Amino acid sequence: MARRPATSPRKNASQERSRATVDALLAATARVLVRDGYDHASTNKIAEAAGVSIGSLYQYFPSKEALVAAVIERHIGEMMDVVRTSLVRVAALPLREAARELVRVMIEAHRIEPKLHRVLVEQIPRVGNMEHVERVDEEATALVRAYLEARRDEIGVEDLDMAAFLAVSSVEAMTHAAVLRRPALLSEPRFVDEVAALVVRYLEGDAATSGARPAMLAAE
Amino acid sequence: MARRPATSPRKNASQERSRATVDALLAATARVLVRDGYDHASTNKIAEAAGVSIGSLYQYFPSKEALVAAVIERHIGEMMDVVRTSLVRVAALPLREAARELVRVMIEAHRIEPKLHRVLVEQIPRVGNMEHVERVDEEATALVRAYLEARRDEIGVEDLDMAAFLAVSSVEAMTHAAVLRRPALLSEPRFVDEVAALVVRYLEGDAATSGARPAMLAAE
DNA sequence: GTATGATGTGAGCGATCGCTCGCATTTGCT
DNA sequence: AGCAAATGCGAGCGATCGCTCACATCATAC
Helix, strand or coil: CCCCCCCCCCCCCCCHHHHHHHHHHHHHHHHHHHHHCCCCCCHHHHHHHHCCCHHHHHHHCCCHHHHHHHHHHHHHHHHHHHHHHHHHHHCCCCHHHHHHHHHHHHHHHHCCCHHHHHHHHHHHHHCCCHHHHHHHHHHHHHHHHHHHHHCHHHCCCCCHHHHHHHHHHHHHHHHHHHHHHCHHHHHCHHHHHHHHHHHHHHHHCCCCCCCCCCCCCCCC | CCCCCCCCCCCCCCCHHHHHHHHHHHHHHHHHHHHHCCCCCCHHHHHHHHCCCHHHHHHHCCCHHHHHHHHHHHHHHHHHHHHHHHHHHHCCCCHHHHHHHHHHHHHHHHCCCHHHHHHHHHHHHHCCCHHHHHHHHHHHHHHHHHHHHHCHHHCCCCCHHHHHHHHHHHHHHHHHHHHHHCHHHHHCHHHHHHHHHHHHHHHHCCCCCCCCCCCCCCCC
């Protein structure tokens, strides 16, 4: 009961004109979402804002949710591109530089249409494809986990799964919290330093705050 | 344009019978929100689930948003009571024990109706009184900041504002992420240990990962 | 008992929403 | 130019929603 509306496009735009229509619809959806929020963003309003008829809207998107899903996918994709690119560059760096770069890029990724990002984050759970976003988190966690494994000797935490999970969660969250509650912090280099320091100190470990000390980092 | 609906109760229930009605409405709202989500939780459905007529609902709540706001306020209040109580107990403890206790209580607080919590967190931004929740974060940050100030000599971070902000954000987020993505972790004591260690290592500081070293914790 | 205010009821109004469908216009091809 | 396919249009349908209001029932005081 209560079937979820379809979220895939109705047809693939093939000609130039129709691709422009689809782009206009996506852009308008983003604008209206930011301006009015999800509830008050009606498909009629979106079509009007796009300068397109309501009929055309439903030619390419089978439902309102599909429209929003497309916007989410595009936005998340843009952010993930930034993060993935950086993680590749970072793979060869030692822990401290890598952490700093990761934090920097996380903040940079949050600078892509932050208002839209905020609305989407709020609304994602209500559109069918939340899995997409969870998969992004899981992908990031897996990438970080692989990095930690490769640098095992610099890491002072035993459980790499948990370490990756906590590192990704906390960096993501501190960035997110700063975007929402302390926007001014984002431009301060101190912020990047502190967040990076938080992650590094945890990952490097400490004989006094954890049970064991796997590697010999005692002497510096 | 677009006036926000009122969010305060229409009248204060004075007699016993009416208070039972209000309670039934709040409980039913929580149930329906969890079952159907915000969009599909209509006031008619809520009234029916509460075994109360739609007219009675509007006798006590001027709008759907007011109803949800009341549920939010009650839920946040319950969580904040738990946290506040613990922070008082913790004030006298040294950093490491305090951190562990704070993390433990944060997880405990998230155990209060976690499904409802999830829906509310998603919907809060859309109901007028988001300020309430932001104030909760700010209150927690202020309490932690005061604690850090009192224990200045145990802290190796210069900027106490930022330290409190990052500590609260990251603990809140790791708990939250665990609730949503790794529920099994919540029952493992290791999880509390690791999260606490993360915060402690950051707050205790480290000459190698931050610029200055204010106190003399070099020798252990 | 009966009068009064508090409380509870639910049919249904007006508005809005997501979406369909029959038709008009444009494009690509010959 | 002529035709078929692709694309665009928008009035309006059916459903649902938040909410009102005229009325019924209950509790309390005398």
